[in-house]
Amino acid sequence: MRPRQTLVLGLILLVPVLAFLFLKSFGTNRYALPTYLPDHVDSTQVEGTWQRDTVFHQIGDFRLPAQSGREVSQAELADKGLYVASFFETSSADYQRLNTQLMRVQEKFRREPRVRMASFSINPTQDSVAALSRYAEQYGAIAGKWFFLTGDKTSLNKLATQEFRLTPAADASSQLPHSQRVFLVDKDYRVRGIYDGTSEKEINRLMTEIEVLLYTYDHE
Structure with missing residues (x-):
């Protein structure tokens, strides 16, 4: 066999091997979600070398009334x-678009019990339990899956600005912050996505990313 033919044959035989190794390597990779809302950086000494680790914020616990009338905790x-998690204000132009998009999330994970949804109303003076119930019915919220929550102004303001770090309203005395942002919170209460x-x-x-x-x- 001529050297050229030998080389071509060798390349032909090598291609499947390289493809297999590539696919095997690709298949072992994992897409890791980032973590948001850093709190501070800790320095620890490991074998004589100082290493810096970012410590990320954990959402503080809360307990607020939902559309069913009972309180729901984080x-x-x-x-x-x-x-x-999301924060909505019914007079906002984005309110309906936001909750319409969240309906898609509920439908996608309708049969996945590990996925739940929390929509926080920032109108505590007008959004009673009855109002929350109407919102839940309007968007087809499944009981035990999608919770519409409200509470007193102080608790909601703390949750929005200190825990989820939304920008405070210009007139904080009369208005709570709202946003079109949606947050993905993991089982350790850390924010893993903002949308x-x-x-x-x-x-x-x-x-x-869910x-x-x-x-x-x-x-794990």
């Missing part, structure tokens, strides 16, 4: 895996 929301809740593309990314987070839970 521990319940994240108990099985994760929850999706534009009015964008179909962003909500698609949210749903993909699946990624659930996958990491299954393969």
